[in-house]
Amino acid sequence: MKLYASLTSPYARKVRIALAESVIDCEFVEDSPSDPKGLAARLNPLGKVPLLELDNGEVLFDSPMIVEYLDSLAVTPLIPGDVDERWQVQRWHALGDGIADVVVASYLEARREENKQDKVFIARQEGKVAAAMAFAEARVSHGEFLWGDRLTMADIAMAAALDYTDLRYPHDWRADFPELARWLTAIDRRPSFADTMPLLA
Numbered sequence: 541m542k543l544y545a546s547l548t549s550p551y552a553r554k555v556r557i558a559l560a561e562s563v564i565d566c567e568f569v570e571d572s573p574s575d576p577k578g579l580a581a582r583l584n585p586l587g588k589v590p591l592l593e594l595d596n597g598e599v600l601f602d603s604p605m606i607v608e609y610l611d612s613l614a615v616t617p618l619i620p621g622d623v624d625e626r627w628q629v630q631r632w633h634a635l636g637d638g639i640a641d642v643v644v645a646s647y648l649e650a651r652r653e654e655n656k657q658d659k660v661f662i663a664r665q666e667g668k669v670a671a672a673m674a675f676a677e678a679r680v681s682h683g684e685f686l687w688g689d690r691l692t693m694a695d696i697a698m699a700a701a702l703d704y705t706d707l708r709y710p711h712d713w714r715a716d717f718p719e720l721a722r723w724l725t726a727i728d729r730r731p732s733f734a735d736t737m738p739l740l741a
Contacts, residue, residue: 544580545590550704551603552659554591557696559605560732562614566592592597604633607693615735618693628687629694635672636697640704642668647708649653670713677717684726691730700726707738 543559543566545552559566569582573589580591584601587617592600602611611617620626621634646665649657676698680686686694702724705713714721727733 541595542565542569542593543590544569544578544593545581546572548568548707549706550643550700551637553608553700553738554603554636554696554703555590555592555606556731556736557616557700558610558618558693560735561618561628561691561696562611562616564613568677577632582649600675604637607696609649618691618696620692625688629692632686632692632694633697634640634677636694636699636701639669639672639698639701643701643705643709666709669709669713669715673713673717673720675722680719680723682719683722685714686723695727699724699733701706703728704738713737 541564543552543555545555545568547570554569561680569579571578571589571591573587575581575582580589581587582592583599584591588601588602590601590603590606592606594600601608608619611619619629642665646662646669649665650663683689685691686698702720728737
């Protein structure tokens with residue numbers, strides 16, 4: 541298998557962490573969705589990363605679908621099979637992806653010429669990030685993981701989103717959400733998280 545992804549994408553980072561934690565062999569190919577000559581742009585009709593190319597030539601896109609596929613191959617799934625546990629983990633997963641979506645939208649708007657930026661839109665996105673973090677702060681456990689007694693996609697998605705927030709929308713959110721900050725500091729020490737920390741590009 542081959543994973544086409546950028547080093548900054550929080551969605552791609554989820555997949556990279558899942559691959560490492562599940563010990564699944566996969567070649568990493570750095571690719572940018574903004575490169576019209578890139579393989580992701582040609583193989584994915586949506587022109588996005590991450591993109592997973594299977595050994596038979598089939599391609600999977602959209603990170604939730606990719607991690608579901610990888611989870612089907614894993615010895616120890618990152619998404620629980622039990623119905624009640626599954627929706628709890630997937631709610632964290634959706635929250636993480638939602639934070640990433642908002643930060644991406646805000647970052648792209650802020651890259652426009654200043655006189656063309658929609659300040660109201662940016663402020664609205666910042667409010668959404670704060671609301672999502674408050675939601676998480678009220679539910680984060682005092683243990684090592686967000687749900688249960690082992691690593692799940694809840695931890696992976698939220699860490700990817702929060703670290704991406706630090707990269708693209710740096711602000712002192714830790715002062716307002718100390719439990720969330722404590723959890724992120726601890727989980728980011730895991731090798732799979734530390735090795736995939738997003739880099740400025």
